[in-house]
Amino acid sequence: MSKADLVILDCWVSPFCMRVKIALNEKGLQYEARPEDLFGGKSELLLNSNPIYKKVPVFLHDGKPLCESTVIVNYIDETWSSPPLLPPCSYGRAQAHFWADYIDKKLFDACGNIWRSKGEVPVEAKTEFISILKQLEGALGDKDYFNGATFGFVDIIAIALTSWFFAVEKIGGFTVADECPKFSSWMKRCLKRESVAKVIPDPEKVYEFVLMFRKMLGID
Amino acid sequence: MSKADLVILDCWVSPFCMRVKIALNEKGLQYEARPEDLFGGKSELLLNSNPIYKKVPVFLHDGKPLCESTVIVNYIDETWSSPPLLPPCSYGRAQAHFWADYIDKKLFDACGNIWRSKGEVPVEAKTEFISILKQLEGALGDKDYFNGATFGFVDIIAIALTSWFFAVEKIGGFTVADECPKFSSWMKRCLKRESVAKVIPDPEKVYEFVLMFRKMLGID
Numbered sequence: 001m002s003k004a005d006l007v008i009l010d011c012w013v014s015p016f017c018m019r020v021k022i023a024l025n026e027k028g029l030q031y032e033a034r035p036e037d038l039f040g041g042k043s044e045l046l047l048n049s050n051p052i053y054k055k056v057p058v059f060l061h062d063g064k065p066l067c068e069s070t071v072i073v074n075y076i077d078e079t080w081s082s083p084p085l086l087p088p089c090s091y092g093r094a095q096a097h098f099w100a101d102y103i104d105k106k107l108f109d110a111c112g113n114i115w116r117s118k119g120e121v122p123v124e125a126k127t128e129f130i131s132i133l134k135q136l137e138g139a140l141g142d143k144d145y146f147n148g149a150t151f152g153f154v155d156i157i158a159i160a161l162t163s164w165f166f167a168v169e170k171i172g173g174f175t176v177a178d179e180c181p182k183f184s185s186w187m188k189r190c191l192k193r194e195s196v197a198k199v200i201p202d203p204e205k206v207y208e209f210v211l212m213f214r215k216m217l218g219i220d
Numbered sequence: 221m222s223k224a225d226l227v228i229l230d231c232w233v234s235p236f237c238m239r240v241k242i243a244l245n246e247k248g249l250q251y252e253a254r255p256e257d258l259f260g261g262k263s264e265l266l267l268n269s270n271p272i273y274k275k276v277p278v279f280l281h282d283g284k285p286l287c288e289s290t291v292i293v294n295y296i297d298e299t300w301s302s303p304p305l306l307p308p309c310s311y312g313r314a315q316a317h318f319w320a321d322y323i324d325k326k327l328f329d330a331c332g333n334i335w336r337s338k339g340e341v342p343v344e345a346k347t348e349f350i351s352i353l354k355q356l357e358g359a360l361g362d363k364d365y366f367n368g369a370t371f372g373f374v375d376i377i378a379i380a381l382t383s384w385f386f387a388v389e390k391i392g393g394f395t396v397a398d399e400c401p402k403f404s405s406w407m408k409r410c411l412k413r414e415s416v417a418k419v420i421p422d423p424e425k426v427y428e429f430v431l432m433f434r435k436m437l438g439i440d
Contacts (some may be wrong), residue, residue: 026291052322052355064311071317078310090298091284097291134270 006031009046009058011038013106013209016069017057018160018199022072025195026151027080039216054180070100073156085153092147099139099146100157106132107161114172115210118219121172129168133180140186151193157192159200166203168208226251229266229278231258233429236289237277238380238419238427243293245415246371247300259398259436290320293376305373312367318429319359319366321376326352327381333382334392338439340430341392349388353400379410380421387430398429 006024010017011035017033021207024031034057036046049058049065057067061079066072074097077085086093110132113125136158140146162176165187169175177184190196212218226244230237230253237253245253256266256276269278269285279286281299286292297305306313330352333345356378360366366374385407389395397404410416434440 061311066311066314066318068318070319071314071321074317075310075314078313090295091281091286093298094286094291094295097294098286101288101291176261 007060015160167207227280235380387427
């Protein structure tokens with residue numbers, strides 16, 4: 001397969017783009033990550049490929065567009081079966097889909113409620129964020145990864161969002177390592193994987209981006 | 221398979237419960253719909269089976285709990301393959317998942333912004349609701365159902381939510397038939413199916429429930 005067959009319309013700081021890139025790395029697939037200028041003007045290809053949301057990531061497989069990161073990662077797993085990211089049984093897959101959905105519904109907004117806050121971060125925002133991580137610690141249990149012994153679907157969905165945690169910690173005045181040591185250990189375990197490490201940006205750079213973004217949004 | 225193997229912790233007026241029941245009907249499966257008293261006190265089984273959200277539907281397959289209606293309908297399709305609800309190819313499945321996700325993210329809240337409104341319904345709430353249906357009309361195109369010629373996954377996810385449309389129309393002062401005739405035709409087509417017709421409640425009863433619920437919430 002030539003490299004040009006798989007294209008991501010990408011943004012380096014988007015956790016949703018990171019998910020797609022990690023999934024492709026896990027499958028050992030070559031792809032072209034084509035950066036989009038989200039502030040300067042989105043490409044025609046992006047606008048035409050994702051007319052509903054007009055957002056990255058868009059994944060183009062032989063020119064056919066797919067949108068929404070969780071849908072894309074599921075598609076990648078169904079299309080290139082080895083190594084599998086989802087469990088082999090339908091019950092295990094349903095549990096993985098449940099937790100991916102939980103993360104999508106809860107964690108991104110909870111991060112935003114901290115880094116987007118004007119003035120001191122409300123206690124409720126921190127409590128909510130920590131309580132979500134505690135629920136995820138419950139789902140992890142004593143396993144190395146969400147599916148069990150091997151890195152998979154839910155790990156990809158979650159680890160990408162942790163790329164903003166350093167910024168969330170700096171702005172929120174707490175550390176995940178102190179509040180949720182088990183989740184923090186899982187994060188370190190995932191970040192050691194080459195598929196993840198080469199996608200997740202330097203936390204300091206994400207923090208700088210968040211500070212710049214806060215200025216753009218008129219928060220600071 | 222005995223009837224007791226498949227149990228739904230159910231509420232007659234919940235569109236999310238309706239999705240699960242329609243999917244089981246499509247598969248020709250016998251199940252027990254066990255009503256939950258959501259206002260009087262939820263059962264221990266519900267609280268233990270869905271500790272994260274504590275909501276119906278819970279689907280119990282041989283006692284094993286599954287939560288979140290879209291996850292459950294996907295599980296039902298993976299577990300009982302005939303007749304299929306999702307398309308055979310991974311690209312078709314990804315498109316179905318994309319639209320199911322769109323409906324989950326947009327349509328329920330858009331309904332709520334109308335029926336929950338205090339005083340006159342804001343024009344923006346109506347416009348947003350209609351614009352979502354227009355997007356869905358675009359996805360339908362000239363097809364009978366979202367997947368094409370046969371009733372399937374996205375139809376189930378969407379048709380269940382339309383059970384509240386009569387109430388939304390009465391409170392909002394408009395009709396879907398006037399605003400979105402193509403969507404309205406699709407609704408009528410789906411409602412003719414036995415799997416759907418025996419699950420979707422009388423619109424007048426849903427409307428009465430919504431009026432009662434508005435009083436409970438202190439809106440009226």
